[in-house]
Amino acid sequence: MESLILGVLLVLLITLPTSSCSLITKRFEFNVEWKNVTRLCNTVNVLTVNGKYPGPTITVYEGDNVEIKVNNRGPDNTTIHWHGVKQLRTGWADGPAYVTQCPITKGKSYTYKFTITGQRGTLWWHAHFSWQRATVHGALIIKPRKPYPFPARIRAEIPIILGEWWNEPVQAIEDYMKLTGDGPNSSNAYTINGLPGSLYECSNKDTFIQKVERGQTYMFRIINAALNQELFFTVENHTMTFVEVDAAYTKPFTTTAIMITPGQTTTVLLTTNQSPDSTGMFVMAARPYLTSLFPFNNSTSIGFLQYKTSQTAKLKPQEASLGYIPSSLPKMEDTVFATKFTDILRSLGSTEYPCDVPKQIDKRVITTISMNLQDCPKNKTCKGQIKPAKAYMGRHSPLQ
Ligand SMILES: [Cu+2]
Numbered sequence: 001m002e003s004l005i006l007g008v009l010l011v012l013l014i015t016l017p018t019s020s021c022s023l024i025t026k027r028f029e030f031n032v033e034w035k036n037v038t039r040l041c042n043t044v045n046v047l048t049v050n051g052k053y054p055g056p057t058i059t060v061y062e063g064d065n066v067e068i069k070v071n072n073r074g075p076d077n078t079t080i081h082w083h084g085v086k087q088l089r090t091g092w093a094d095g096p097a098y099v100t101q102c103p104i105t106k107g108k109s110y111t112y113k114f115t116i117t118g119q120r121g122t123l124w125w126h127a128h129f130s131w132q133r134a135t136v137h138g139a140l141i142i143k144p145r146k147p148y149p150f151p152a153r154i155r156a157e158i159p160i161i162l163g164e165w166w167n168e169p170v171q172a173i174e175d176y177m178k179l180t181g182d183g184p185n186s187s188n189a190y191t192i193n194g195l196p197g198s199l200y201e202c203s204n205k206d207t208f209i210q211k212v213e214r215g216q217t218y219m220f221r222i223i224n225a226a227l228n229q230e231l232f233f234t235v236e237n238h239t240m241t242f243v244e245v246d247a248a249y250t251k252p253f254t255t256t257a258i259m260i261t262p263g264q265t266t267t268v269l270l271t272t273n274q275s276p277d278s279t280g281m282f283v284m285a286a287r288p289y290l291t292s293l294f295p296f297n298n299s300t301s302i303g304f305l306q307y308k309t310s311q312t313a314k315l316k317p318q319e320a321s322l323g324y325i326p327s328s329l330p331k332m333e334d335t336v337f338a339t340k341f342t343d344i345l346r347s348l349g350s351t352e353y354p355c356d357v358p359k360q361i362d363k364r365v366i367t368t369i370s371m372n373l374q375d376c377p378k379n380k381t382c383k384g385q386i387k388p389a390k391a392y393m394g395r396h397s398p399l400q
């Protein structure tokens with residue numbers, strides 16, 4: 001009898017789901033397809049997901065199973081990478097072409113299946129073939145199953161995707177780079193949610209405006225989808241409280257601006273506690289952090305936070321603060337700010353969300369990364385603006 005009860009218990013244990021194993025499967029469908037998009041008075045046929053630039057936001061809960069069917073309706077190979085998802089026991093669903101999978105060829109489909117385990121916060125997805133990610137990207141938001149570890153009544157969640165825009169197909173830039181050995185051409189504009197903002201030519205109507213109510217706290221889910229640049233981001237007269245990076249909670253800290261690296265994602269809280277003027281507008285702005293000899297785009301993308309007031313409904317973006325860059329936006333070469341900001345970043349490290357890094361060090365490894373310029377080889381024509389650049393990574397492992 002005892003063995004029968006034990007046997008029944010064993011069967012139940014094997015068949016019942018555990019708390020970490022979700023029965024919920026969220027399904028999405030992505031059509032990778034061309035779409036004409038006009039920015040800076042230039043119309044470019046860009047690759048998109050479901051005709052959207054930036055692409056659709058995926059929202060799931062921690063523990064969910066996720067299935068995304070990707071249909072390749074473009075002419076080239078493609079894959080989608082779920083940036084930052086740990087992919088425990090589903091490495092083949094990660095997405096980098098030729099690394100974890102063969103690319104999805106023209107006209108074919110592939111369904112990515114994975115489970116979100118032990119992560120919550122802001123991540124993103126992007127194409128992982130060639131330079132397609134310049135326009136094929138979007139937010140991947142993981143809602144927590146438990147309450148947030150910070151006190152907040154969130155009025156709304158707002159994805160802020162920082163990106164770059166080129167006035168020509170990115171494939172042409174990549175091809176030219178390969179042909180010449182030169183660095184890639186700079187982008188023509190930075191963007192906030194796909195819009196360059198009114199500081200750029202032809203862009204008054206292509207300016208991101210987020211309507212908010214006064215006296216509320218908003219959760220900004222910020223993603224740096226730029227291909228090459230670290231970016232500063234600020235909102236005029238407001239502070240932001242940093243609470244999470246790359247889907248891991250941080251010790252909260254309050255700042256007037258943030259720095260975010262390409263591929264990085266973060267969540268900040270912003271309270272609308274200012275007294276707006278009659279326009280209701282506050283400028284949000286992004287510009288690169290860069291100290292480089294190479295040619296690059298050092299312009300600024302702006303958008304607006306617009307408080308809902310009785311007068312603001314009729315205002316157009318070009319009527320408010322046109323051409324204004326908030327003083328809280330760090331200057332392009334502000335290494336002091338960038339360093340200070342990075343130094344403050346700490347994981348939450350609470351009992352509930354511990355920072356489990358190995359503390360016993362067996363071997364120390366020093367890695368150096370450098371970039372050099374190489375003269376054009378004899379009897380060859382180098383067309384680049386600069387000498388071809390070569391990146392090196394060396395490793396030196398001293399004895400214990
Ligand atoms: Cu990525």
